[in-house]
Amino acid sequence: MNSALTSFGHARVLIVGDVMLDRYWTGPVQRISPEAPVPVVRVRADQVRAGGAANVALNVAALGARVRLLGVIGRDAAGAELRALVQARGIEAEWIESPSLPTITKLRVLSRNQQLLRLDFEESLDCTDGFDRASLRQRFAQCLADCDIVVCSDYGKGTLVDVAALIGLARAAGKPVLVDPKGTDYARYAGATLLTPNVPELEAVAGTAVDDADLLARAEALRARLGLEALLLTRSEKGMSLLRAAQPPLHLPAEAREVFDVTGAGDTVIATLAAALAAGVELPQACRLANVAAGIVVGKLGTATVSAAELEAALHHPHADTGVVDEDTLLRLVAAARARGETVVMTNGCFDVLHAGHVRYLEAARRLGDVLIVAVNDDDSVRRLKGPTRPLNTCADRMRVLAGLRSVDWVVPFSEDTPARLIGRVLPDVLVKGGDYRIEQIAGHDIVTAHGGRVVVLDFHEGYSTTRIIERARQLP
Known part of the structure; x- marks a missing residue:
């Protein structure tokens, strides 16, 4: 599995489909409107992201693969924003401009990470003057020679109205074709390599299933009828099921530990699948990678991507x-935290007898970033620092107690007298120490600041001391 990750850089993926601009307005809700029984959102942030087939492209690029995107936009501000977002990620794009229709835009209004409303700005491209279909087919054919695999990302907006012709061109060129389908006319996807419907999409075409066995039977019948090599059925909390000719179904349980937002999860699945197959990974293993990636992305807000570092971390230590x-x-x-744009905070100490002062200090350290690492002196280094009677608690016990704190994300031991070497490997964004230290006295301060990080000294709360607790315990009768 690890070799698949390191070879993503050699994969070449061509994506064609419905591109769109996803806009997010976020802010607090503090009252109900006097004009109607609706919440009033005070908009504090306006964020734009690439959506639809463009989000598939971003997901492929995030894994380190080379990607080319072919889509239709309008001659408007939203189209210009989408162009800029895609270009900023280093994606090669072939844009077909519609002279009369707007760039598809979805505006979501959120408060406290909850979606309150979605507004869609769009007109169907499925009309004679929507865009130049011949130009799209021509550019698609020209791109085929420089790709290993094709993804058709269908959101039912009209870009793929001639998808059967595109599939035919790709298959004639010997390129596998993956399709994220939409609608009920699946006959136009006949001859593709693989489809990735979810359960509602499958049942809309194949009929409502009475149980799991019936669902898989309907999926297999659809696969055979369309002449597909495989069908990957995404099943929400039940994971995924891969169906192939003359082979038993492969079931993959859901990987998500916490579902935060399913927006764009299907994009991540097909993007990871395509990148892995283009990198030479066998289909069952590629599906496992896609399943893990889906479990990561649903823990993020809105249309999002999964990096190779996040995927590797989840694979090695799920x-x-x-x-x-x-x-x-x-x-x-x-590495995975940094790929998500999180700020890494690190501190260190013996933490021999954990007390309220420690807890308050660690809570304050955690507020300086998104994740907190606590490096703990092992038993030998504590003895060198504190004397032969310390520590009172073993390193394993001390780390286990620290790991139970809500403010602490990761606890790691170190054996040297100072954590300078470890700090040099982690390179935290914020290095924290408690007490009356000067910054230049803190181990690792020079390494952190040289790499653009900062060093923060936090005050210990008065009245708390491990030594004092030990002395008081010894005085007890």
């Missing part, structure tokens, strides 16, 4: 989101 980790695991998790 249950190591928090808690005690070794150094190599920590580095993979930190």
Whole structure:
């Protein structure tokens, strides 16, 4: 599986389909409108992202594969924004401009990470003067020689009205074709390599299933009828099922630990599948990668992507989101956190007898970023620092207690007298130490600042001391 990740850079993916601009307005809700029983959102942020087939392209690019995108936009401000978003990610794009129709735009209004309203600005491209279909087919044919696999991302907006012709061109050129389908006319996808419908989409075409066995039977019948090599059925909380000719179904359980937003999850699935297959990964293994990627992306807000670092971390340590980790695991998790744009905070200490002062200090450190790493002196280094009677608690016990704190994400041991070496490997965005230290006295401060990070000294709360607790315990009768 790891070799698949390192070879994504050699994969070449061509994506054609409905591109759109996703806009997000976010802000607090503090009252109900006097004009109607609806919440009033005070908009504090306006964010735009590439959606639809463009989001598929971003997902492929995030994995490190080379991607070319072919889509239709309007001659408007939204089209210009979408162009800029795609270009900023280093994606080669072939744009077909519609002279009369707007760029498809979806505006979502959110408060406290909950979607309150969605507004769609669009007209169907499925009309004679919607766009130059011949130009799209011509550009598609020209792009085929420079790709390993084709993705048709159909959102039912009209870009793929001639999808059967595109599939025919790709198959004649010897290129596999993956389709994320829409609507009820699946006959136009005949001859594709693989389809990725979800359960409602499948049942809209094949009929409502009475149970799981019936659902898989209907999916297999559809696969055979369309002459597909495979059909990957995405089943929400039940995971995925891969159906292939003359082989038993392959069932993959859902990987998500917390579902935050399913927007764009299908884009991530087909993007990961395409990148993996283009990199030479066998289909069952590629589906496993896509399943893991889907489990990551539903934990993010809105249309989002999954990086190779996040995927690698999830594959190597699927249950190591928090808690005690070794150094190599920590580095993979930190890479995944950075890929998500998170700020990494790090502190260190013996934490021999955990007390309220420690807890308050760690809570304050956690507020400086998105994830908090606590590096803990192992038992030998504590003895060198504190004397032969310390520590009172073993390193394993101390780390386990720290890992149970809500403010702490990862706990890692170190054996040296200072954590400078470990800090040099992690390179946190914020290095924190408690007490009356000067910054230049803090181990690792020079490494962190040299790499653009900052060092923060936090005050310890008065009245709390491990030494004082030990002395008081010794005075007890």
